[in-house]
Amino acid sequence: MIIRHFSSLFIAVLVISVGCEKTDRDRFNPLDPLNTTTGGRPQGLQAVAGHERVLLSWADLAIDAVTSYRLRRQDNGGNETIVDLAERPLSATFIDSTVVNGQTYTYRLSVLIQESEGGVIQESPASVPVEVTPGPNICWIADEGLTQILTMTSDIRAVDRQITSIFGAKHLAVDPRNGAAWTTTQFGGADGAVAVRFSSKGVIDRTVTGFTFPASVVVDPRDGAIWIADIGATVGEESSVSRFNQNGGLLFKITGFSEPSGLAVNPNTGACWVADRGNNTLHLIGDDGTILLNINGPGQPTAVSVDPTTGDAWGINVATQQVFKIRSDGTISLSVSGFIQPVRLACSALDGSCWVVDAGGGQVIRLRASTPDGYHIGQQSDFHLSLTDFFVPVDVSIDQISGQVWIVDRGDGSVVKIAANGSIIRRFVGLALPVALTVDAGPR
Template sequence: MPTRVAVTAVILAALLAGCAQRDRLNPLDPKNGATGGRIAGFAALAGNRQVEIRWTRLPQPDVASYGLLRWRSGETPQYIGDPYGKTIAGTVDSAVTNDETYNYRLVAFFLSGDSAVSQTDTATPGSRKIVVLSAGLPGLVGLTPDARDILYVQPAAEAYEDMELDRVHTLLWLTMPDAGFILRTYFDGRPAGPTIDHPHPADVSVSDLRGVAWIAFPDDHLVRAFGPNPASVDTFRTISSLGEAHVVEAGTADPTVWVGNEAGTVRRFTADGILLNEWSLGARVIAIALDEAAEHAWTAVRTSSGDDLYLLDARDSTATKVPGRWSGIADLAVDAATRSVWVSERGTPRAGNGRLTRLSASGAAQAILTGIEPFGIMVDPVTGDCWASEIHTSRVVEVSPGGLIVRGSAPIDLPYAVRIVGGPGVP
């Protein structure tokens, strides 16, 4: 029979083992599995010439104050400003320079002399404004200039069909086909004009010449022009007898309107509605992007066996098929500075086998990014980078002309379109 001392030792060992593996309920305990002892709820949100700092106040009664550390790469962290009282839960750092990256960390000081710190957060202030369409929400998602954080989420009754940027008025045009609404909104989510009520609007394109929006109405076989006054709900131009037109693209330097329909016909009109050119591609038109300097239109069509890409030349009315095997083309975007075109291929839905390809003006591949599922895209005229909504990783990515991802956004539920304005060097 074991002695009493031996039994006591066994019990004590078991108790000690249990204590060593118990949950650490104190959030500031370094062995807490959830927090690692860090202050939770700390965030640095980039803005234009400022960074907004937020944190969650600690519930401990002996908190004395908070301090904020800031540094850039290669620098030693330094406290900025005076200590913040225990009831404060945020501040704004305005002593920053746009397009430079700053690191921040919060320190909590206790009356006992102890302290606790947050995780490090990073922010790059700038003038860029970013809005994303989310199908999972559905609605609008506004991002910080560096895309690291979500500024706001604005739900909608249904997923928007399309979104386009009006650079003249710095606002967005949005279409809601089921509700029959056309909306205009600023990048911060505020309404930019009254809602236009018209059944089943689809694709929208905005000419930067005056800020006129051309909108396709496939059920009515026509496109209508609205604007340029954001306060107006009236249309001033209608082009009809277009067939089931789902795609419209309006030029600026070349002030013409291109319309593609379900039957594969592409027509080019003057802004007054006079027909200039017509092409028959034999399959449903799914995307058009204009190379205005050459009076060309990159046009994607969907056939029974896959997708085809054409280069339409308005000067001689020719259509040249671009070599290559294309799968699930979702969008096209032209970089006006280089006259290159980006092709977004979704591939098999949710498989991550799509690609983003950059072609030269002659159709030669210059860069290819694979292993993604891109959908709506846009070329940043400031940097030449391509911004793509990337469904596979639930984010928006910025891709360099060489095909490298240089930035990824905060997670977004099913992003499918992105528009940006501003950026490096823009006030």
Template sequence: MKIYIFAFILVLSAACSDRERSNPLDPQNPSSKGKPGPPVLYSTRDSVYISWSHLQFSDASSFNIYVREENESDFRLLEKVQPPLFFYWDTGCEYEKNRWYKISVSSAGFESVLSDEVQIRPGPTFLWATDRFRGQVTKYSHDGRYPVLNVRGFTEPFRIAMDTTENMFWVTDLWDGRLKQMSQRGIVANENISLLGMTDFAFDIGDDVVWATSYNFNAVARFNVAGLKELEISTFNSPWYVAVNTDSNKVFVLNDNSGEIVRMNYEGQIEARKTGFEGFWSMVYDQKRDRLWVGYLDFLIAVDDALGEMVTSQQISGFTRVAEIAIDFETGDIWCIDMVEGDGQSRVLKLSGDGDELLVLPGFSEPWALAVNHYNHHCFVAEGISGKIIELDAETGIRLTLNETGGSIANMVVQTLE
């Protein structure tokens, strides 16, 4: 009889040891490993918002937040938060200094293993990006790592720009050919500007008007901010990029099939044509230096005195396809994408305003968009297909952050907070 009882106890013990551990704080729990998931972060200026999931820890007495700052070797307890609160604001953080966070859970006098760490670098900017095929615009933290706000309701958002005087954003929705005005909270306040086949736009903050191009319908139009079309010119030949000098109200249009840059006045009268631009891929305007940068298949051109004689001052070769250009308006340096098909075959380059190579960074996979952060001069690169947003150091080109968004990033802009 004793033998049977002993055998029963062995079988029962084996069954108990094989049973799945349901307590999330049990180190042998196959799912949690005895620790909570890492906290979710984002930053606003000098404050970091920390939140975590509470669903698995109904008996928790406190959530314990640990922090390690740059140049510190160990984590220290920052705060103990009691339920029902499941978030915490860490305030007074130093700009441009990395911070790492972990959390643990306390219950009945027991503290769990610390979670995996998460990293953030707070600062006075946000990165905004259009996610073309997910139909949304996303606001990211200063370092581009974490989403702060997702704005849905777009069909196919593409280009984005900021009106710094009103702290509003303009976003093109390709599907319906509309330009939509959006607040910092993601509220669409105006969607009255409509141009069939809208390709590009430029906002003139001096006169509160928007210039837009339609590549397929050969049109350039001027709208007031209420959406009234004040002027339309239909004599172009596939106009693509448009830029504005906000002091003089002069407009620059890259007229694709004619291979020219056209300069117009506010009334749409053509003042000058600069020919020789067949096969271009990008154009940006540096108003501070009155310089146009134009990207071709295999070289980059600078056009100086854009308001005057429009003189070609530089022609830089050695590219495969200059697909995108972004200007650091303070320094005059430019960042550009040299697009090559294939995984890891493209490059990002940083050039001085005089055309000298400052950085040559290989290993990118079909990068589509650039945005310069004018606070720290770093550059964000978006790989359109992979959905990665990568932050590059302004001096070394080191990849500072990586955000695998899973989306299809088409365009980006950095908002600097006042």
């Protein structure tokens, strides 16, 4: 009995082993439902949002039996659209131009297979679904860790474009007329310190030379002229602020500054505010080079932003870690306390609110336009909103049409998109050391 027992067990094990060998053999065909890697599904489906369009791509299949690709698109309402792509040679990309901005779509890809001529056409299992929300705006980002300038799609789900070997870029500005972006860097190769313009397609099409330590750069939205602060005093040279035409031709250069660390252009007049930290002074310069105001008193101003509606300016006083507001006539109208280390700020054209990036506090603060003088964000709550889900936020930019706010967080390598009401829309994590950004509101 003992022998028969072992014999039966041996036979059972032998049968199971043979069955396993037959079932678990390697399945190299990616469309084989028993392929342990793919499950028979097409791989690599990606969707990149654009303005009223979605670019789709996937892993190409060099299999003769494939007759076409099938894309299934579902909108928020559950409506499904099917597109069969059978044109030869088969392409692994498709542009869907029948989408609507702001609508979220879900795409799935399958493959139609006909193993022999005249045979039955079968459909593979569908791919893993991908979601995308097309929209007009694009965010430009300077990633110092990757030495890249890159663009993020409107729905903040994907990196759309990467421009490599851009060293030391810490400031960005976009021309809203054509989507071109400017940056400054000390490391322009043989040209030394330069300002560089990228076309809306990400191609370097202009380089401006002659700087010592170029820093802040802003664009006049009326004509595309650019203002650039050169902190030459950092290396023992002369500091200056210059205005160039849209193609980088010098219009004028003003010297006598110490540390012009922040610039902001009034979009209605073209006048530029200059925060000169080294001289403890704010200057307002007309678009013809005329000095309109020299204001002493806001401590050590480092960053400044203009309210597009009123022309008032908000600034940061790094000496006291306060935020102040100054009228176009030079009168300081309010001061707000309670920040740890405010570094950047931006004003919204929709409601006049000011968004402040507090890197030291790991927070972003939205101050209402009606915030009173002497307000303290740590002791009062009636006139501000605190967003604390950050590590080391370092820059902010606002889409002045939608009111949406974009933040880069150096602490976790993320980009965050926030609705005008303060709710977080989405966070993209995966950058190395993002240090600056600017938003192109795009075509409407």
